[in-house]
Amino acid sequence: MRPGQPGGENSGSSTRVSMPIRWYGPANPTDPTYRHFSRVVNLTLHGMAFAAINSGLWFVQGLRHPWHHLPLVSEIWLVLLITHLLVVLRLRPATDAAASVSSSAHND
Numbered sequence: 500m501r502p503g504q505p506g507g508e509n510s511g512s513s514t515r516v517s518m519p520i521r522w523y524g525p526a527n528p529t530d531p532t533y534r535h536f537s538r539v540v541n542l543t544l545h546g547m548a549f550a551a552i553n554s555g556l557w558f559v560q561g562l563r564h565p566w567h568h569l570p571l572v573s574e575i576w577l578v579l580l581i582t583h584l585l586v587v588l589r590l591r592p593a594t595d596a597a598a599s600v601s602s603s604a605h606n607d
Contacts, residue, residue: 531592538587549580 527533553573560566 535587535591538590542583542587545580545583549576 553576556566556569556572560569
């Protein structure tokens with residue numbers, strides 16, 4: 500038996516295994532939570548592409564001749580990735596507690 504499985508060596512512990520994020524229910528592009536989830540997934544894909552392509556370019560540069568514009572390309576792409584992160588954070592939907600506080604402030 501592998502550790503972490505029922506009957507395994509960790510069967511008596513209360514260790515929780517995190518499951519990946521899932522969207523339950525039908526896709527509704529007008530739902531703010533669904534749209535935020537979509538933006539988070541796109542940011543994750545952007546980050547993975549940045550890491551894979553950028554590290555591959557630096558690896559190839561190390562094997563062959565230097566590419567003098569690679570640091571500039573990496574810095575520009577990193578700035579775009581950070582901008583993407585800030586947009587995702589800025590457009591996240593309000594939580595129920597924050598929404599109720601802001602709606603009660605508007606009612607006063």
